[in-house]
Amino acid sequence: MERQIRGLTVMDLLINKDAKHFLIRLGLILLAGIIMMQIVVYLNTIHMKRVMIEHDDELAGYLTRTYPHLAEDIPSVFTADKSAKDLKAGRALLEASGYKSSLQMRLIPGIHSLYQTNVITNFIVGVVISALLLAVSFLFLKRHYNKIDRYQEDVQRIMKGAISTRLDDHEEGSLSKLAASINTMTASLHTHIEKEKQNRLFLKQLLTDVSHQLKTPLSAMAMYNEIMRDEHSDNEVIASFLQKSEGELERMHSLITNLLKLAKLDAGIIELKPSECKLNDLIRQAAESFEVRMAHEHKKLEIIAGGPVTYSCDKEWLLEAVSNLVKNAAEHTAAGNRIEIRLEEDPLMVRISVRDSGEGIHLDDINHIFKPFYRSRFSQNKQGTGIGLTLAKTIVDMHGGFISVESVIRKGTVFTVHLPKSINS
Numbered sequence: 001m002e003r004q005i006r007g008l009t010v011m012d013l014l015i016n017k018d019a020k021h022f023l024i025r026l027g028l029i030l031l032a033g034i035i036m037m038q039i040v041v042y043l044n045t046i047h048m049k050r051v052m053i054e055h056d057d058e059l060a061g062y063l064t065r066t067y068p069h070l071a072e073d074i075p076s077v078f079t080a081d082k083s084a085k086d087l088k089a090g091r092a093l094l095e096a097s098g099y100k101s102s103l104q105m106r107l108i109p110g111i112h113s114l115y116q117t118n119v120i121t122n123f124i125v126g127v128v129i130s131a132l133l134l135a136v137s138f139l140f141l142k143r144h145y146n147k148i149d150r151y152q153e154d155v156q157r158i159m160k161g162a163i164s165t166r167l168d169d170h171e172e173g174s175l176s177k178l179a180a181s182i183n184t185m186t187a188s189l190h191t192h193i194e195k196e197k198q199n200r201l202f203l204k205q206l207l208t209d210v211s212h213q214l215k216t217p218l219s220a221m222a223m224y225n226e227i228m229r230d231e232h233s234d235n236e237v238i239a240s241f242l243q244k245s246e247g248e249l250e251r252m253h254s255l256i257t258n259l260l261k262l263a264k265l266d267a268g269i270i271e272l273k274p275s276e277c278k279l280n281d282l283i284r285q286a287a288e289s290f291e292v293r294m295a296h297e298h299k300k301l302e303i304i305a306g307g308p309v310t311y312s313c314d315k316e317w318l319l320e321a322v323s324n325l326v327k328n329a330a331e332h333t334a335a336g337n338r339i340e341i342r343l344e345e346d347p348l349m350v351r352i353s354v355r356d357s358g359e360g361i362h363l364d365d366i367n368h369i370f371k372p373f374y375r376s377r378f379s380q381n382k383q384g385t386g387i388g389l390t391l392a393k394t395i396v397d398m399h400g401g402f403i404s405v406e407s408v409i410r411k412g413t414v415f416t417v418h419l420p421k422s423i424n425s
Contacts, residue, residue, distance in 0.1 A: 029133055040121050040125060044121070051110040060074055060077075060078065151182070158182075158186055215256075218249060221245075225249070259387065261391060262387060265394045270317075272313075275313075277311055277313050278308060279311050282315060283305070283322060283343055286319055290327070293330060299333055299338070300337070301326075301338075301340075304340060304343070305343040306344065309345045318396075321391070322392075325389075326354055328354075329355075330356075333356045334358065339357075341354055349418050349419065349420055350421060352417040353414055359409070360409040360411055361405065361407040361409075361413055366407065404418065
């Protein structure tokens, strides 16, 4: 479904209660600013009129005192209509005395005083309006981001497992819609998690029942084989079939056991119980479990470790992972060849490498070898169950690590378990 994105409209802002109040306050402040500026203009005009009249009064007084015989004609100088010729003649007369438009403002006391008054008044009005706008904007943004911070804290609690947490917002607007969407998603997650819990409980019980049901007939078949072997010990054909049957029973038992382990891990039924573990001992234990097989198949198994390495892990499950990697190496190594287990440590990682000198892995198979039951069309080996590597990868992933693979055809393969030390700190 195509996602539709639209821009913010005026109606969206007006629907939002906080934004609407913010815009109303801004509008009122701007209106008050306009009214204040009109009052300032009016007061400045009154002041300017007073300055002009005072200037004319001074001029009339000066002319009366200097030319008393013209006292009756002086009022008409200020009240009579003037023409452009009068303006031109007067300008020429005054400019000749240095009184012109380029004259510095400070030399005209009335105009200079009016200028200073306007500067101070406009500055005060501007500061007041700006302060009000900043205050309203600050309060709006503070409320807005406080709500966002509250949402973030609630989301963090949800992410940590508090699925019952709800974002408390019953207002209108974009943030409230976001809160409602998060609440809906949380409710859906809560329902899904509860359903998954029920499924896991059901799966756990099912796996337990299946395990018991499968172990019983396998044990019975193994017992029947032993009885038949005792009854027909001198019959080579029957002995051969019994040996093959025992091999298949063992293979089936191993497959069922690994399947049950993998299913439990995937279902989340198993919880790792990490504790301080000496990996040197763990690797030695994994190697010892293959001593008989290595001797029987004429293969060499060597452990290389620079020194004691301690790591916090679930010893039982990590031993399972390493054992599966060693088992995989044994299945793909010919008689007379060598398998090497190496333990290394640096400030960031602990690495456990299992190297064999076997047939190698074809380039087309590298990205598929950890899939359950994957069989390469290039491999001649038919011993494995196809699930050991999957189980090993799952266990290592649960420890916060990963497995890397390097392989060269007809020269061998190296599986390396990388365990980050930061997970333990």
